[in-house]
Amino acid sequence: MRVSISMTNFTLPGGPPELRDYLTRIARVADESGxxxxxxxDHLLPADPMSAIDAPMLEACTTLGFLAAQTERVRLGTLVTAVHFRPPSVTVKAISTLDVLTGGRAWFGIGAGYQQDEALAMGxxxxxxxxxxxxxEETLRLARQxxxxxxxxxxxxxxxxxxxxxxxxxxRRPHPPILVGGAGERRTLRLVARYADACNLFDIPxxxxxxRHKLAVLAEHCAETDRPYGDIDKTVTTALAPGESAAQFARRCADLAKLGAEHIVVITRNVPWTDEAVRIVAAGAADMPQP
Known part of the structure; x- marks a missing residue:
């Protein structure tokens, strides 16, 4: 099982002057720990729903370019870009550039978008x-073309x-892996089956x-399009619990694997990542018992 982290909170004690060193440190720990x-x-307002509306939020493409220069191995991507944020050719060009400058480590994470409050606030x-x-769907077709x-x-x-x-x-040939975010059964998962290399679902208690139900729906869409279900990387987003140990996290990953998850994306809630938290996630992934 693969394990990733998603950085959704950039509120640091020392404010924006700390962000450069913070991003560098977290990126290098992630890069070195597996x-x-x-x-x-990819938001202009805070992605962490527990953050204040005026909390720090970094623009995604610029941030990925910075992270590319700080890393050598870890893959990089947005979870996810809203299709209405940029013209599709600009989005494809940005991912192509990231892939070239990282030596083939880019993801193309994209979704339909949904945040009306953000759209109204930011024009x-x-x-x-x-x-x-x-x-x-047109953007996915254009990207592949x-x-x-x-x-x-x-x-x-x-x-x-x-x-x-x-x-x-x-x-990366034939192209960077494509992740379509969202769990909608009629449209989103159909697009995953037709165009994507990965889905992104959620760890709901x-x-x-x-x-199980969402993955069954995805399997049905794959069958309808003659796409092997095994071609799709089943990613699931979950939150690292406060005080959770590597062993506890490993057991939770094993439980998700039994449900069909293949790639765990970990977030923090209302706090930024720390070096220790990244290492706990990496250690848990390495020690995960087999399902």
């Missing part, structure tokens, strides 16, 4: 739900590109009922 991926949210467009999903080196015109309902060039292309 963490699979270091994720950052972002937020189309209807149906339109966002149309845009998401650009990464295939196909510069022929792209014509969709919402996006039209005369010459979608992408040079330099990604080092209901004895595994929801997770």
């Amino acid at each position: 963490i699979d991926t270091l994720w950052v949210p 972002l467009s937020l189309p209807s739900v149906s339109e966002r999903f149309e845009r998401l 650009m990464w295939a080196g196909d510069t022929s015109p792209f014509v969709g309902v919402h996006y039209r590109l005369e010459h979608p060039a992408n040079s330099p292309n990604t080092l 209901d004895g595994g009922k929801t997770l």
Whole structure:
């Protein structure tokens, strides 16, 4: 099982002057301890729902570029970019650039977006739900076309590109792994089955009922599209509990693996990551009992 961490809280005791050294330290601990991926949210307002609206939040693409320079092994990505934040060609170009500059370590994490309060506060467009999903599917199609080196015109309902060039292309071939975030059964998981390499579901405290059901729905969509269910990396986001030990975390990961999880993404709640917390997660992953 792979284990990753997602950085959602940037509120430090010393404020913004500490952020540079903090990010460097956490990234290097993750890089050296065997963490699979270091994720950052793509939001302009705090991603941690327990944070104040004016708490620090770093822009995702800039942050990933900084993290790329501080690491050598750990993979990097957004969990996830909202499809309406940027023109799709700009998003694809950003991920391609990250992949080249990291030696092939980029993820493409994307979703339909949902935060109306953020959109209103920051002057972002937020189309209807149906339109966002149309845009998401077109963006996924365009990304695969650009990464295939196909510069022929792209014509969709919402996006039209005369010459979608992408040079330099990604080092990871055929393209960086694509993660579509969200648990919607009718549209999101269908898009995962059709276009993605990974899904991202949530650790809900209901004895595994929801997770099992969502994965069963994903399996049905895979069957409908003749996609091997085993091709999809089943990632599940969970929170590291206060005071949780490596052994306790390992047992929890083993329980999630029994439900079908293959890749655990760990967040903290209302506190930033610490070196010790990252090492607890890494140690728990290394010592996880087999299901």
